[in-house]
Amino acid sequence: MLREAGTRIGMIAIEPATRRRIRLNGTSSPEADGVRIALDQVIGNCPKYLQKRDHILLPPDRGGRRTAVRRGAELTTVQQLTLATSDSFFIATASPDGDADASHRGGNPGFLQVLSPTRLRWPDYAGNAMFLTLGNLELHPQAGLLVPDWETGDLLQLSGTAHTVWDGAEAAAVPGAQRIVEFRIEAVQETRDAVRLRWSDPDFSRFNPPVAPG
Template sequence: MGGYHRGEIAVQERAGFARQAGHARGAIGNTVPDVAVAFLAEQPHVVVGGTDERGRVWATQLTGEPGFLTVPGPHTLNIGVLPLPEDPLAAVLTGSRAGRGRVPIGMIGIEPATRRRMRMNGRAVRDGDGLRVELDQVLSNCPKYIQKREHHPAPAAAADTSAPVTRTAADSTELSPGQQRTLRTADTFFIATASDRGDADASHRGGNPGFVQVLSPRLLRWPDYAGNAMFLTLGNLELNPAAGLFVPGWETGTSLHLTGFARTVWDEERVARHPGAQRLVEFEITAVREIAAASPLRWSAPAFSRFNPPTAG
């Protein structure tokens, strides 16, 4: 995974960013820099993407007290927690064992308060009550489109660990009216993809509320803004349309998980209707899972990124 795969190269060339992508490739390594070791140690959460036992791609979030992310060696990340039993990736991650093959996962450590983020892709195996990930790719991303937020623990009543974590609705194949409202007002979500070889990636998407369009209970659309020219997400979609979205409930701790298939829209006339868009992405939903009280973290109201383009009228 040291270079770009053919899907990434195809998208870079079609978008006209092949030269920029060539320069950016030097930022992709497979070791965690010392400054990033300290950054990860301060984080209370990490977003993870992967493929479940049925071949569906999901994105999710793991949380813990700062220090639950450690780097015992430059090529290894330890995650000191396991997913909740209700988590869509729980079965594959909690069931992964040494000697039975490692599970490809993509990860993004993100600190909204400072608009810093770091992506890591590798292969995970269960290690006691946590995960050990051997890293294949490590790279930092720019702070564009990250909304600034400060985190704090949930109120004592909401953080009562004796209360079971429950789904707020049974898994479904389409969005409820409430979930549609959540997406229409979202300013942030995370997307997981995988290459045709199964190598996973997790990435951040942000914009002003309204940048995610709900076209129907089973179809979403969002603009693809200017980024780092690597096209790791769109490159995976070029080879494998399976994708998963995670929408955090910043104020409630609720996790909204979607899985389905995504495609890139290149039609210039359609793209031009969306301010700031260089392409569009359409996402067809095949399954929805919402988990109440999935996270003990609560976050302040956002300070929107100055890079956010206006939303389409």
């Protein structure tokens, strides 16, 4: 897909050690040695809700071996625990015209709630007020989530649909939430030892709202 000319691409470049992140959206074109992205949007985001971490790059024989891939239509018990204790994930959305975007969501462990093996919800905290993610979801609810395991290098990919709950009363029950986003899972892929990077324990963002006891 990436090597097809004209594919719309949404990316995010993130440096946890400095809490820097930039969203990069554009169009792909194949090259002899890879893919070139012609950018039409470069958006700097603030460091809110991004946990600070330092990284270690393991040698190829110790990391990034992709030792197992598991696919399914719902979360296993272990995967549910992974999500319920996560402090970060990434969400991919697109407009009805196919303009793609990728964004980061973060908070204290527990901010991402597992309602069932096929349903998640999370608070939408105050951000950059551009509403790229929420705007896309209003018009095109298909979305993908990427949840990294910073310690093991495992990756959990979820595909499904999302919608925003704009009811202020419901958001008021969740500390720091301005809105609530609910996600219904349609497909799950877990890749063990997917990347060579390993990360230190997090230094949690001072902007993270408290998480109400579940």
